[in-house]
Amino acid sequence: VSGDDWWRGAVIYQVYPRSFQDTDDDGIGDLKGVTRRLPHIASLGVEAIWLSPFFTSPQADMGYDVSDYCDVDPMFGTLADFDEMLGEAHRLGLKVIIDQVISHTADRHPWFVESRSSRTNGKGDWYVWADPKPDGTAPNNWLSIFGGPAWEWDGVRKQYYMHNFLGSQPDLNFHNPEVQDAVLDAARFWLERGVDGFRLDTVNFYFHDKHLRDNPPLVPDPDATSNDAPDVNPYGMQDHLHDKSQPENIAFLARFRALLDRYEGRMTVGEVGDGARSLKTVAAYTSGGDKLNMCYTFDLLGPDFTATHIRRCVENFQEAVTDGWVCWAFSNHDVTRHVSRFARNEAERERVARLAITLLSSLRGSICLYQGEELGLPEAELAFEDLRDPYGIRFWPSYKGRDGCRTPMVWEHAAANAGFTAGKPWLPVPEDHRRLSVDAQQTGDTVLDHYRATLAFRRSQPALSDGTMRFLDTNSDLLAFVREKDGERLLFVFNLTREPLEFLAPSAVEPLELPGYPARPEAGSIRVAGLSAFSGKF
Numbered sequence: 001v002s003g004d005d006w007w008r009g010a011v012i013y014q015v016y017p018r019s020f021q022d023t024d025d026d027g028i029g030d031l032k033g034v035t036r037r038l039p040h041i042a043s044l045g046v047e048a049i050w051l052s053p054f055f056t057s058p059q060a061d062m063g064y065d066v067s068d069y070c071d072v073d074p075m076f077g078t079l080a081d082f083d084e085m086l087g088e089a090h091r092l093g094l095k096v097i098i099d100q101v102i103s104h105t106a107d108r109h110p111w112f113v114e115s116r117s118s119r120t121n122g123k124g125d126w127y128v129w130a131d132p133k134p135d136g137t138a139p140n141n142w143l144s145i146f147g148g149p150a151w152e153w154d155g156v157r158k159q160y161y162m163h164n165f166l167g168s169q170p171d172l173n174f175h176n177p178e179v180q181d182a183v184l185d186a187a188r189f190w191l192e193r194g195v196d197g198f199r200l201d202t203v204n205f206y207f208h209d210k211h212l213r214d215n216p217p218l219v220p221d222p223d224a225t226s227n228d229a230p231d232v233n234p235y236g237m238q239d240h241l242h243d244k245s246q247p248e249n250i251a252f253l254a255r256f257r258a259l260l261d262r263y264e265g266r267m268t269v270g271e272v273g274d275g276a277r278s279l280k281t282v283a284a285y286t287s288g289g290d291k292l293n294m295c296y297t298f299d300l301l302g303p304d305f306t307a308t309h310i311r312r313c314v315e316n317f318q319e320a321v322t323d324g325w326v327c328w329a330f331s332n333h334d335v336t337r338h339v340s341r342f343a344r345n346e347a348e349r350e351r352v353a354r355l356a357i358t359l360l361s362s363l364r365g366s367i368c369l370y371q372g373e374e375l376g377l378p379e380a381e382l383a384f385e386d387l388r389d390p391y392g393i394r395f396w397p398s399y400k401g402r403d404g405c406r407t408p409m410v411w412e413h414a415a416a417n418a419g420f421t422a423g424k425p426w427l428p429v430p431e432d433h434r435r436l437s438v439d440a441q442q443t444g445d446t447v448l449d450h451y452r453a454t455l456a457f458r459r460s461q462p463a464l465s466d467g468t469m470r471f472l473d474t475n476s477d478l479l480a481f482v483r484e485k486d487g488e489r490l491l492f493v494f495n496l497t498r499e500p501l502e503f504l505a506p507s508a509v510e511p512l513e514l515p516g517y518p519a520r521p522e523a524g525s526i527r528v529a530g531l532s533a534f535s536g537k538f
């Protein structure tokens, strides 16, 4: 896989700039910090980095509320710092993907300031404004993902505006072609600067039902594999049928792709969370080669780390999406770190961290790693006073929010704040993360070393990045599959349970040097220990 198709099967490393590396002692990471730490990322052997938002923002949702799409927030640096980071990344052979958060803006974005100033201004229709019902209540029953109604009253316009997330994240009205042009202009700005691609935040939230029809109640689908946000909305659960994933989005995504195709080797990965419909939405967005290159779903972001779940996710995906492409991930800045989700106790954490990356890198698709997972970091335990995530603050303690996966990277175990900052970090550096610092894992048989070896193995086997994937029935809790390309067949058997299980090899298996899990050339019944893997060629 090369050239324009570099993203197919690529390994992408997500950087959360606030928590990566601070260089100006304000306790918040910055772009100069990213540049400084690029060699670490390159040393992992990944193809690309995805940078979470660093744009001008009031930071109500940690930068996912943008007030200027074409500038860097002073907290993160300057456009010159961005250019320097991009140049350095390219010099190291890393592609750079940036987040575009265009479904909504910050309420302080000049577009919204103008839009809310009157009903008749030039941007009056740029957001989703609606009159109240005759009794003064919200136009319909739509709920915000972050809790409460999706409508906020505006005393000047005497109308409600819609927000899928925070009240300070008003939704843009994509039915208005001027809005589409404006967000495409922002994307063009970054394409001209040389970015290699975009992660499109909440890509299925761009359009809403023009008739503002009520959402129906949620009927849970037992076969759904998606792990959407925990539904802690005290206003109830509903099926987001009319406030997202509208058919009009397809044409807009084609416009986005047409812009991208004017440049060489650029890509988009869309973030799709659509409950039981997620895979259908992904199919609609990635098929045909004229919309998104790939989509990121929430299927593997939940607590389920079993053979049945992993197989069902991959098979559901393969059934739904014939010519599209997926990007898998176990962790990101929105969910509990996977070591803490999957391990039953502290003693298991390291084995889980190792097995999870081996499994992730043998799946068909591209993969996203989240900063710190290469160290096996567990979720941080924070006190309520430490929280900064409005989502967590709102629902504590039934839901503790997303700060536990956003604590600073740990670089030097003996340094103040583990080398993240010389100031006061915006979230504390957990004491138990220190011993897992990058410097402490640089030599020896560590999780970090296992990540490097595993990613090198993935690169060395063409069948892994884009070969076919087919499951074998095992009559047990083993997860067994074959990856195949150009006549080369690789067998993988994962035991995600805690007990040894027997695998009956279909034919003689030749050794394959899967890092951390040496192959045994055997035929017949093969014993696979709990939380370990077996592989071979056959």
Ligand code: TEU
Residues within 6 Å of the ligand: 061, 064, 065, 101, 145, 165, 201, 202, 228, 229, 230, 273, 333, 334, 335, 402
């Ligand atoms: O997340 C989209 C999303 O659906 C989230 O609500 C997610 O389900 C939630 O964080 C719980 O896990 C994106 C960003 O990744 C997130 O950080 C932003 O807060 C959100 O969009 C709004 O921009």
